[in-house]
Amino acid sequence: xxxxxxxxxxxxxxxxxxxxxxxxxxxxxxxxxxxxxxxxxxxxxxxxxxxxxxxxxxxxxxxxxxxxxxxxxxxxxxxxxxxxxxxxxxxxxxxxxxxxxxxxxxxxxxxxxxxxxxxxxxxxxxxxxxxxxxxxxxxxxxxxxxxxxxxxxxxxxxxxxxxxxxxxxxxxxxxxxxxxxxxxxxxxxxxxxxxxxxxxxxxxxxxxxxxxxxxxxxxxxxxxxxxxxxxxxxxxxxxxxxxxxxxxxxxxxxxxxxxxxxxxxxxxxxxxxxxxxxxxxxxxxxxxxxxxxxxxxxxxxxxxxxxxxxxxxxxxxxxxxxxxxxxxxxxxxxxxxxxxxxxxxxxxxxxxxxxxxxxxxxxxxxxxxxxxxxxxxxx
Numbered sequence: 254x255x256x257x258x259x260x261x262x263x264x265x266x267x268x269x270x271x272x273x274x275x276x277x278x279x280x281x282x283x284x285x286x287x288x289x290x291x292x293x294x295x296x297x298x299x300x301x302x303x304x305x306x307x308x309x310x311x312x313x314x315x316x317x318x319x320x321x322x323x324x325x326x327x328x329x330x331x332x333x334x335x336x337x338x339x340x341x342x343x344x345x346x347x348x349x350x351x352x353x354x355x356x357x358x359x360x361x362x363x364x365x366x367x368x369x370x371x372x373x374x375x376x377x378x379x380x381x382x383x384x385x386x387x388x389x390x391x392x393x394x395x396x397x398x399x400x401x402x403x404x405x406x407x408x409x410x411x412x413x414x415x416x417x418x419x420x421x422x423x424x425x426x427x428x429x430x431x432x433x434x435x436x437x438x439x440x441x442x443x444x445x446x447x448x449x450x451x452x453x454x455x456x457x458x459x460x461x462x463x464x465x466x467x468x469x470x471x472x473x474x475x476x477x478x479x480x481x482x483x484x485x486x487x488x489x490x491x492x493x494x495x496x497x498x499x500x501x502x503x504x505x506x507x508x509x510x511x512x513x514x515x516x517x518x519x520x521x522x523x524x525x526x527x528x529x530x531x532x533x534x535x536x537x538x539x540x541x542x543x544x545x546x547x548x549x550x551x552x553x554x555x556x557x558x559x560x561x562x563x564x565x566x567x568x569x570x571x572x573x574x575x576x577x578x579x580x581x582x583x584x585x586x587x588x589x590x591x592x593x594x595x596x597x598x599x600x601x602x603x604x605x606x607x608x609x610x611x612x613x614x615x616x617x618x619x620x621x622x623x624x625x626x627x628x629x630x631x632x
Contacts, residue, residue, distance in 0.1 A: 254423045256568065257416065260395050264379075264404070264411040265388040273325075273384055274404060274411060278362035280326035281334040286355045287316065288338055304342035309335050327382050330364040363405035370402045372415070379413060389413060408491040409484060426513035426570040430629075432622025433508075433517045434581065434614050437549045438599075441504065441558075442614035444622040449504055454496035455552040462489045501558050509565035516625025517559060518578035518617075526550045576624035582617040585609055 266274065288309045295302045310332055317323045323331065344350035371380035377391040381404065397419030405412050432444035440451035455462075465486045472479035508515060526547040531537030563573045584591045585604035594605045602613040 254421055255418060256397070256421045257400070257418050258397065259414050259416045260393065261412055261414045262389045262392065264413050265390065266384075266411055270384050270387055271411065274364075275362065275406070276322075277326045277330055277364045277383075277404075278406060279358070280323050281330055281364045282356045282358065282362070283320075284313070284316070284323070284331045285334045285338055288312075288335055289353055289355060292338070292342070303346065304339055306335055306339045309338075325383075327364075327366065327369075329367050329369070329382075333365040333367060361405070363403055365404075366402045368401075370399055370415075372399065381413075408487045424568070424570040426566075427510070428512040430514040430516065430622065430626065431508075431512045432618045432620070432625055433515060434617035434621055435518060435520060435553070435555050435558075436614055437546075437553065439614050440553060441508075442612075442618045443508075444615070444618040446615055448614075451553060452496060452500040453549075453552055454493045454500070455548070457496070458489055458493050462486070462493070465489055497552075497554050498557070501554050501561055505558055505561035505565055509562060509569050509571060512566075513571045514574060514625070514629070515562055515566060515571065516574045516576055516621050516628075517562065518581060518621055519575040520555055520578055522550065522556050574625040574628055576621055576628065581620040581624075582613050584616075584620050586611075586616055586619045586623065 291309065291312075292304055313323075313328070313331060313335075338353060341350065341353035345352050366382060369382040372395060373379070373386075374391060374395060378386050378388050379402075380386050381402070395415055395417060397417030400416045400418050402416070403414045405414065434442040436442060437451065439448045441449040443449075465482065469479065469482040469486055472482050528547070529537040529540050529543035531540075537543070559573075559575075566573050580591050582602070583593055583595050585595060585602075585607060587609045588604060588607040590604055590606040592605055596602050596613050598613075600613055601610070602616040603610045
């Protein structure tokens, strides 16, 4: 079985290397935006005009003569910025995403090397074309053949993500089948009766983040103190995301290692977290309560949890099954009666027809498991 895996580390560049990397990221952003502007003109003239990578890549030598500073950046990194734009247009024409947007300075600065990278893990250093050897914080061993390397800037630090490919034996899954009900009070409730408490990383740092944002709002924009306050806010957001990501990785790894098949609800998170504010003509109802609910939903990271479960189960030889989420917590698992009256409170389930009682989240997980078993039987 072929396994594609990425390893991410923090880089430790010197001053010259850091300046060069920022220039490389700026050059890639410039090429991306220039190509997007040209494609917009072509698209407005002819809506059937599909994106052509070859056509735009042939313009790169011309742009390098016009803007000589582009020649300082790795050519393959500039070409990959066009590849990223090609992927964005593919998603747009396939109706998976909106029309590509221009990249802003200081937002998601990155560039990619498809080849030419050397890794010296024994000495904790990596060679990047036009940058030379650079130290990195080696936290684990890189396995497999390097396919590409992405360098990114976040929270005043540089990171390198190394994507590798290797052949592994097809593993034999361990454990049985389980259903999972996602929630806010309990992050995940398993059909075997166990619970996973939420981490609520945003809620943990909310007061500190609010004070930092208030301090930022009082500074003169683009002053030195404004940049200092902005860096503090960025660091807090980075810490919140890292706490959440670590929690999701630990939880998904534990579940995927102990179960061969996992059934999970197919939650439409975008629809669930829509604003209830309404319009100027027709105001929404319970706006404050819905806003708090939306914040709690997005703080859980359900979509990322599902993504991690999917590939980790595949690595362990297991399978992830998604089932419709409708009425999972209103359906009696014994008699099958569906009614809103079955769940009079958020925590308890009591069937009005047969009298079955249990925790509402456990009932939801059991129903998810039953629907997953029905899908498996139909395959």
